[in-house]
Amino acid sequence: MLATDRGIGQDIRWMEDWRQHPVNLGFSAEAKVEVLRTMVRIRRLEQTALLYYSAGKMGGWLILSVGQESIAATARSLIGPADHTISGPRGMGHAIAAGMEMRAGMAELFGKLGGCSKGKGGAFSFYAPKHRHWGCHAIAATHTPLAAGFAFALKQRGEQGCALCFLGDGSVNQGVYHESLNLAGLFGLPVVYVIENNGYAMGTSVSRSSRFKECLARRAETYDIAWDKTGDGDLYELRARLGVAMERAKKECRPTVIEIPTYRYYGFSVADANHKKYRSPEEVEWMKANRDPLRRWKETLMEEGLIDEATFAEMNEAAKAEAKAAVGYAENSPPPGVNDIVQDVYWESDHGTEASKIGRHFFGE
Ligand SMILES: Cc1ncc(C[n+]2csc(CCOP(=O)(O)OP(=O)(O)O)c2C)c(N)n1
Ligand SMILES: [Mg+2]
Numbered sequence: 430m431l432a433t434d435r436g437i438g439q440d441i442r443w444m445e446d447w448r449q450h451p452v453n454l455g456f457s458a459e460a461k462v463e464v465l466r467t468m469v470r471i472r473r474l475e476q477t478a479l480l481y482y483s484a485g486k487m488g489g490w491l492i493l494s495v496g497q498e499s500i501a502a503t504a505r506s507l508i509g510p511a512d513h514t515i516s517g518p519r520g521m522g523h524a525i526a527a528g529m530e531m532r533a534g535m536a537e538l539f540g541k542l543g544g545c546s547k548g549k550g551g552a553f554s555f556y557a558p559k560h561r562h563w564g565c566h567a568i569a570a571t572h573t574p575l576a577a578g579f580a581f582a583l584k585q586r587g588e589q590g591c592a593l594c595f596l597g598d599g600s601v602n603q604g605v606y607h608e609s610l611n612l613a614g615l616f617g618l619p620v621v622y623v624i625e626n627n628g629y630a631m632g633t634s635v636s637r638s639s640r641f642k643e644c645l646a647r648r649a650e651t652y653d654i655a656w657d658k659t660g661d662g663d664l665y666e667l668r669a670r671l672g673v674a675m676e677r678a679k680k681e682c683r684p685t686v687i688e689i690p691t692y693r694y695y696g697f698s699v700a701d702a703n704h705k706k707y708r709s710p711e712e713v714e715w716m717k718a719n720r721d722p723l724r725r726w727k728e729t730l731m732e733e734g735l736i737d738e739a740t741f742a743e744m745n746e747a748a749k750a751e752a753k754a755a756v757g758y759a760e761n762s763p764p765p766g767v768n769d770i771v772q773d774v775y776w777e778s779d780h781g782t783e784a785s786k787i788g789r790h791f792f793g794e
Pocket of ligand 1: 517519567569596597598599697
């Protein structure tokens, strides 16, 4: 086994029992159950959306994070009011974890006015600014400089927060990601780049798309940035390592790249016709049966006596009911009208400024 298989954070030592890590000492029983509830809610929302997508009720893309939920849910248990989050295309779970209501997400998928982006964006536009969550971004890695920008603003304003940026393994070869790392290292920005390495970028496996030594996060060394790698199954370890990275950002204004191997159970998108060709059905079944982080966390909480089968069933039913109610809300919400197309595009046009009258928004004369 490589040292990097178990993570070699630059200032975090291996522990037998990650519950004892300082980051986890204040991890309350309620917060632990909340992590599970968040995972269950993400899974139920996405699986309900899948049913309605298959029934032709929504168009465009539907990008599910089922199998990867532990990362969004665990990160959320560490995020405070001064922190910002932002994600790439597979970001519905991050938005729900951030606090977006299911119904706002579902209506967005249905293309209705009641959606979080008024039905004009769909799965790629899960924004929750009220919760400092700055959306999913469709074009690979384009959100990575935005995260650096949030971190820059935090530093300039003297706020002790950090920007947490979720990206996929398919985004790490984009030039803009490397520009972001360079600036984060150069300016000492409080940003944490979380690579959710699910093994594939669309139908291309990591080994076919990236050249790297031992792990993707290690490339951060080039920029003199701290890096780490950890799994998505032991949530105490994941939480400790994420917590250390976030503290490094907040207390020392130093960035981190942390890589988390994970797995998605569905295709790249729901309309991924090739998903049985680039990976075998046996691989998917093995992953579901042997590494489901949701089931593992449920078992951990049962062992700790924090939940039992009955409370879990209640949680599950409540999440299903919430998703069903979100569908009802979405179906009853009106679609955007023709005039809505030009609303919420530029602040200037929404507010009838002089610039909007002459059509020059940015460059003056
Ligand atoms: C610059 C750019 N090239 C290609 C695409 C098409 N595309 C959309 S998602 C994706 C793969 C993303 O893979 P990864 O970053 O690993 O995220 P995952 O889907 O695995 O969560 C690609 C190639 C894109 N959105 N942007
Ligand atoms: Mg990927």
